[in-house]
Amino acid sequence: MEKLRSDCPISCSLDIFGDKWSLLIIRDIMLRGKLSYSEFLESEEKIATNILVSRLKALEAANILLKQVSPANKSKFIYSLTEKGIDLLPIIIEMMDWGAKYNANCPRREVGKKIQKDKAGVIREYYKKLRKTTT
Amino acid sequence: MEKLRSDCPISCSLDIFGDKWSLLIIRDIMLRGKLSYSEFLESEEKIATNILVSRLKALEAANILLKQVSPANKSKFIYSLTEKGIDLLPIIIEMMDWGAKYNANCPRREVGKKIQKDKAGVIREYYKKLRKTTT
DNA sequence: TATCTTTACTTGCAAAATGCAATAACAAAG
DNA sequence: CTTTGTTATTGCATTTTGCAAGTAAAGATA
Numbered sequence: 557m558e559k560l561r562s563d564c565p566i567s568c569s570l571d572i573f574g575d576k577w578s579l580l581i582i583r584d585i586m587l588r589g590k591l592s593y594s595e596f597l598e599s600e601e602k603i604a605t606n607i608l609v610s611r612l613k614a615l616e617a618a619n620i621l622l623k624q625v626s627p628a629n630k631s632k633f634i635y636s637l638t639e640k641g642i643d644l645l646p647i648i649i650e651m652m653d654w655g656a657k658y659n660a661n662c663p664r665r666e667v668g669k670k671i672q673k674d675k676a677g678v679i680r681e682y683y684k685k686l687r688k689t690t691t
Numbered sequence: 692m693e694k695l696r697s698d699c700p701i702s703c704s705l706d707i708f709g710d711k712w713s714l715l716i717i718r719d720i721m722l723r724g725k726l727s728y729s730e731f732l733e734s735e736e737k738i739a740t741n742i743l744v745s746r747l748k749a750l751e752a753a754n755i756l757l758k759q760v761s762p763a764n765k766s767k768f769i770y771s772l773t774e775k776g777i778d779l780l781p782i783i784i785e786m787m788d789w790g791a792k793y794n795a796n797c798p799r800r801e802v803g804k805k806i807q808k809d810k811a812g813v814i815r816e817y818y819k820k821l822r823k824t825t826t
Numbered sequence: 827t828a829t830c831t832t833t834a835c836t837t838g839c840a841a842a843a844t845g846c847a848a849t850a851a852c853a854a855a856g
Numbered sequence: 857c858t859t860t861g862t863t864a865t866t867g868c869a870t871t872t873t874g875c876a877a878g879t880a881a882a883g884a885t886a
Binding site: 577604 | 874882
Binding site: 560561562563564565566567568569570571574575576579580583599600601602640643644646647648650651652653654655656657658659661662663664668 | 695696697699700703705709710711714718736775779782785789791803
């Protein structure tokens with residue numbers, strides 16, 4: 557593990573995912589059902605391969621992601637969220653809400669609109685879904 | 692303004708505060724009542740002066756912070772949160788909760804414990820406090 | 827069994843951001 | 857007009873990011 561800058565929980569969180577890419581990978585898994593390296597590469601933000609690899613390794617090392625051989629295709633890996641990763645859900649949802657609220661370029665789609673009406677409900681719903689899927 | 696990587700609200704949020712420092716400045720203002728450049732410099736994470744200046748400028752440009760001459764000391768500036776900045780509160784609180792939950796090195800202090808019991812209440816309480824203070 | 831495809835990753839290099847130390851600008855106070 | 861407090865800049869080494877190309881290995885195809 558790396559050095560912590562302080563024992564402030566916000567600082568500790570940022571030590572792990574305080575960059576422009578880590579939470580986008582989490583988003584892809586959490587909200588878009590993506591599972592594999594090649595699916596992450598396809599996202600519209602166009603992450604570079606070296607950065608993707610380094611983030612996947614860091615998130616796995618932080619026990620946020622679990623990397624396993626795909627049962628369907630043994631030459632493929634699938635990444636899934638651990639409990640610790642699933643617990644990032646409220647942060648993701650809050651960032652989604654804030655980003656949509658203050659950015660005219662970010663139209664609210666289905667989830668975004670549901671969040672406006674019943675944020676807690678959306679979080680509960682996704683928690684349920686994510687915990688079903690995970691080992 | 693800079694280029695957006697996509698129109699995803701999470702990505703747009705990360706374009707603004709997706710780094711290791713911006714949210715720590717927000718934290719200092721939001722939860723610790725800090726107001727000025729020199730107070731931010733004192734925080735335990737020891738931000739460098741050039742980075743502090745660049746973040747303050749970026750956050751001001753993003754309309755998250757407001758920079759004003761201090762009424763008490765006219766050679767001093769004070770930074771305050773705009774409505775947009777105040778709305779980062781839920782993200783900060785969620786990151787605080789997650790960081791404390793998964794980091795043994797981060798003891799929960801008063802706020803951290805309150806969050807465990809009544810997160811929504813803590814958010815409401817801080818919203819009230821912050822909106823009072825702000826112009 | 828050779829070669830093609832898919833999937834995951836590595837490498838090299840330029841550009842940008844960060845970290846650190848020193849110094850500057852400038853208003854207010856004495 | 858010198859000192860103090862506050863904010864900001866500069867220079868330089870290190871680290872991270874961005875981009876393009878190449879490598880590796882397991883299956884699938886012929």
